[in-house]
Amino acid sequence: MTLLAGGGVLALVVSDGPSILRAVSVPAYIAVAPGLACARLIRIPDGLSRFVIGVALSLALGVLVAQGMIHLHRWSPLLGLSTLTAVASLASLTELVRNRLGQHPWREVGAE
């Protein structure tokens, strides 16, 4: 789901897709997806906590990525979005693989 959403959002931005869809989906993705994918990895038991921790972590990752680009003099919103999509996709892939391989404890937590 996160993987599909990430691909969809990137496609919208790159192809300069319909403006309303893009204006809603991109900020929503940045504010929710990367952190939520990581929060799922940590196995936070209840949905409400997972969601708010996910949102806060998404905002935090967004802040770090965006400010990182400023400090590295590589300002590009598309690059930032791609980085966040990569984090989200990596986290959800790990989760997917972990679920497939069975329930043995995984060492990678991928919060960053």
Add this chain to the structure above:
Amino acid sequence: MSGDAALLAAPAAARQRVRDGLPAVAQWAAPATALALGVWALRRGDVADIGSLGLVTALRPELYVALTLLTASFLRGVFRTRPAADTLLAAHVVVLVVLLFGAAPIIEPLPRVISGWLHVGFADYIARTGETLPQLDARFSWPGFFALTAMATRAAGIPDAMPLLAWAPVGFNLLYGAVVFRLARLTSADARTAWLALWLFFPANWVGQDYLGPQAMNYLFYLILVMVLLRWFRPIWYGGRHRARPPRSPVGLLLRLLRLPPRPLLLEPVAQRASSASLVGLVAVVLALFAASTVSHQLTPMAIVVCVGALVLVRRCTLRTLPVLLAVMLMAYISYGAVTYWAGHLDDMFGSVGNVGGTINHGAVQRVRGDEGHQMVVLLRLVLTVVVWVLAAVGAWRRMRRGQGDLGLLMLAGAPFLLLAMQSYGGEIFLRVYAFALPFMAILLAALLVPVWPARRHALAALTAGVLSIVLIGAFFVARYGNEAFEQVRPADHRAVEWLYAHAPAGVSFVSVTSNVPWRAQGIERYRYRPIGEDLGPTTVTAIDEEMRRNPKGAYLIMTKGQYVFAESFLGKPQGWGPDLEREVVDSGQFRLVYTNPEARIYVLGNSERGDR
């Protein structure tokens, strides 16, 4: 069962289902009606009715009816012998948030609070250039939030962050609510206290730091960080050695004086168990949140360090070295990332360390000025703050009587007060201390109201909770929106500013008489913004003239109603001060009118060729 019996039973079962369903429909009808009625009432509110007491004079009585209905239905759900479903109670809370924090965006045509507009301008600059301007404004030394906003808006293909501005408080408060509920659930024995704490948190949160900006996002970081620590990093065992106190020990005497049992902290919650991999992940979350907080806000990381330090000090957090690590991260960023700021402002940052008296004087006394309405608003805020703190203290006492003191919770309610000794934060520190302590104060406050279950007198408790809720909600509209006369952005002022941006060449000065102008939401670096400031006396016209001549490229003087109301209501200028000043400006013959609308005018110097249209 025979076929006949089954046939007979089917309609009976259906009737039973309908009978069971009716109360459920009725329960859901209450929040739905309250929302519809409240929004209808708000939409009928008129901006023109906003007076010196703020938005409250523009609110229609139907809104209070809606809020009373909502409160009654919520408290009925909470205090019933079998509490209502969580989703139903949550729906009540969402409606409350919309009606409280959506009141201004529904009534007013433009987003309120010019600081939010300025933040849009900061994000706009970063989006255009990919750089920051720490020399221009201290807030650029902590640009994280603006960078995020710039990245998100550009990637979303929207020109700036203005569409997010109006409803940001509703969004942020819903997120705060989710964390406050979890915090309350972690630190209270039953769900009723948690729901009540959540319900009281919103009307008590009048501070107004939830508009689009770093402080609002950082408050979320702060709450989440504390929640993670309280949930997963408390001790699992508090040590069972209860040494008998000598009969005359000061602690024992104090406990007896307060009529508390010998062990007021007997029943403390313990950490939730999690796998070691999860714990490592949670530590990573804590560090990521703190890193983002450090680079995006000046004050919140200090509050986090103080609160985590307090938790570790009383051994309610097992990550003993965390406060040290956080403090190192904070100092590292300040000495690297915020050099431009502290190079010129060392005194601002540390000048008030230890000067508690000065901070209190500056924060509480000097802010009380302005016209009668404004003074009343400030007084109400002070009273509301003290009432919340006193009731929370009584709630804490009541919890300790039952042995449920929860030292971690008490420390978190008290630790933000240490900030008073560290920073004056331009006299705003009181608001921030109140805000940082509020979730925990609300939890203690709820403990005052919820009876020990099963209770015989829960009707009385519900009634008390109802009265307190209604009083807090009533006070909220005055305390939060009390400055609405000048915190709203007037469309006429906005049109004048838009005219400036459309017509003024880059590099000119924009001069105003007070700082209350909705500008700098774009082009922050292209013009010199020069509010003459608070020192407005009989020499103001000369000061304006001098300021305008200072820039060889030219200058525009903008005079708007928003500035006049600010001067009269907040700075305490006499009634009619603004129009009088403008008459002086016109009579001096040195200025020429280039733009006018019913509430705003723009002038240039008489001999200037600029803006001659």
